[in-house]
Amino acid sequence: LISNSTNSKLYTSSVLGLTKLKEIEDLYIDELSDYMELLQQKMHTLKLYLEKLQLEKLENYEQRVQYVSNPLKAFGLLRRTHQDWPKWHNYTKSDIGAAKLIAMEQLLAKAPGNDDMMEAYKGMHRIEEVYDLEAADMAKGLLLGKQYDAKLSTAECLALGDYMFNQSEFARAAKWYRLGLYYNTEYSNDVFKQIYGFESDEIRKMFLIARIKGGSVDDVPIYLRELSHGPHTPLWKSEKGIPSAYQEGCWGRLPRRRDLTCRYNFTTSPFLRLAPLKMEMISLDPYIVIYRDVLSEQEIRLATDQSNFKLMDEVWTYENKDMMERISTAGMIYLKEFANVNQRIEDMTGLNVSLSEELQIVNFGLGAHLAPHGDYVNLTQPSKLATLFTKLGGDRLVTVLFYTSDVELGGATLFSKLNITVWPQKGSALIWYNLDRSGRPDVLTEHCICPIIVGNRWTLTQTLMEWDQMFKRRCL
Ligand SMILES: O=C(O)CCC(=O)C(=O)O
Numbered sequence: 001l002i003s004n005s006t007n008s009k010l011y012t013s014s015v016l017g018l019t020k021l022k023e024i025e026d027l028y029i030d031e032l033s034d035y036m037e038l039l040q041q042k043m044h045t046l047k048l049y050l051e052k053l054q055l056e057k058l059e060n061y062e063q064r065v066q067y068v069s070n071p072l073k074a075f076g077l078l079r080r081t082h083q084d085w086p087k088w089h090n091y092t093k094s095d096i097g098a099a100k101l102i103a104m105e106q107l108l109a110k111a112p113g114n115d116d117m118m119e120a121y122k123g124m125h126r127i128e129e130v131y132d133l134e135a136a137d138m139a140k141g142l143l144l145g146k147q148y149d150a151k152l153s154t155a156e157c158l159a160l161g162d163y164m165f166n167q168s169e170f171a172r173a174a175k176w177y178r179l180g181l182y183y184n185t186e187y188s189n190d191v192f193k194q195i196y197g198f199e200s201d202e203i204r205k206m207f208l209i210a211r212i213k214g215g216s217v218d219d220v221p222i223y224l225r226e227l228s229h230g231p232h233t234p235l236w237k238s239e240k241g242i243p244s245a246y247q248e249g250c251w252g253r254l255p256r257r258r259d260l261t262c263r264y265n266f267t268t269s270p271f272l273r274l275a276p277l278k279m280e281m282i283s284l285d286p287y288i289v290i291y292r293d294v295l296s297e298q299e300i301r302l303a304t305d306q307s308n309f310k311l312m313d314e315v316w317t318y319e320n321k322d323m324m325e326r327i328s329t330a331g332m333i334y335l336k337e338f339a340n341v342n343q344r345i346e347d348m349t350g351l352n353v354s355l356s357e358e359l360q361i362v363n364f365g366l367g368a369h370l371a372p373h374g375d376y377v378n379l380t381q382p383s384k385l386a387t388l389f390t391k392l393g394g395d396r397l398v399t400v401l402f403y404t405s406d407v408e409l410g411g412a413t414l415f416s417k418l419n420i421t422v423w424p425q426k427g428s429a430l431i432w433y434n435l436d437r438s439g440r441p442d443v444l445t446e447h448c449i450c451p452i453i454v455g456n457r458w459t460l461t462q463t464l465m466e467w468d469q470m471f472k473r474r475c476l
């Protein structure tokens with residue numbers, strides 16, 4: 001599931017990366033406003049020069065003759081044009097703000113490319129689709145019933161319209177176009193017109209094409225009427241379908257099992273007799289549990305500190321089996337401070353954490369998700385990975401997933417075959433067995449990450465390998 005990718009340094013794929021991009025934007029704005037100030041100073045200086053000259057306005061030949069016939073005026077004319085002109089001309093020509101322009105160019109070189117923009121579109125599409133959000137709500141900052149202080153501009157609505165159109169999502173495209181039209185501003189400034197000036201007629205045309213492509217030419221009169229309605233009016237024949245189990249799971253609307261318990265675990269390791277851990281059963285078979293409050297604030301800080309993120313030797317990205325699906329930026333963490341975390345994993349599971357295993361730290365980005373998958377490799381199925389894992393330590397028996405942050409909206413872990421939603425909670429550890437007692441992959445452990453809507457999701461994961469548990473776990 002994990003593979004190294006050359007394009008791994010996308011801003012979109014982690015909040016960490018997006019934060020860097022925000023910093024670049026702020027620096028650019030600082031340079032631009034310095035540049036503007038320098039231009040303003042120049043303008044001011046030239047204005048002072050013109051005011052100082054206070055030349056009389058001479059209309060014709062006779063007036064000029066009269067002017068230069070006065071020696072004081074003639075002398076002044078000579079001195080000004082001989083002594084001052086070259087200096088003023090030099091100043092007028094000078095490259096005021098050149099250094100600022102260079103600095104801006106350097107920042108521009110760091111601007112996100114197409115790949116990054118594409119991931120951002122995909123993230124927005126996922127959020128809209130999975131959570132069944134209305135474009136009109138999204139555009140004014142209403143996300144899953146929660147009002148945020150954020151909005152989308154006309155340019156953003158239209159960009160999403162074009163993206164959805166190219167994805168053949170014609171109903172969504174039409175909604176975004178109608179929004180763009182609704183919020184469109186006509187600019188009189190030429191530069192503004194060039195950069196933000198969307199022709200309303202052009203947007204209307206795109207709306208109609210999207211509606212026709214998703215519907216029928218015969219219904220054009222209806223589509224025309226839709227255009228005159230506000231963006232909150234539903235489009236004709238665009239009723240919502242029945243939500244999928246995946247959507248219900250991501251919303252957290254699946255029925256909860258009431259037969260499971262929570263308790264203090266005193267017994268899995270001798271240490272727990274002194275310091276029992278809060279444990280919640282999530283499922284008996286496959287075995288899934290959550291431990292609450294098992295990381296200290298200090299450990300959480302270390303695991304989400306951007307300076308530690310740099311310690312990672314490589315940036316990894318996840319990819320789906322058929323689709324390149326970039327969702328997060330991850331890396332291994334080698335901090336010696338985490339020895340205790342590995343000890344805690346042993347206490348929670350009663351198993352061995354191999355010395356060779358590193359904790360993996362992951363930070364997620366815009367609309368990030370992870371498609372359903374099992375964490376096992378399946379050693380009986382010949383593959384490169386199977387050969388490697390057989391040599392290294394067997395299959396991934398247990399996954400230990402620490403949530404090192406809360407997530408404000410979305411971003412649940414969903415066991416897609418068991419219909420169990422687990423909400424990230426800072427300091428909790430979700431633990432499950434990927435293999436059954438005979439070491440066979442348990443397909444019921446299939447899980448995924450629902451798209452993150454709002455928040456900075458961090459996790460720390462460790463896998464416990466099969467061979468390490470030789471003397472710890474009884475097979476049947
Ligand atoms: O972060 C999560 O909720 C799950 C991550 C996961 O499934 C994985 O890393 O394999």
Ligand SMILES: [Fe+2]
Nearest residue numbers: 373374375447
């Ligand atoms: Fe996984």
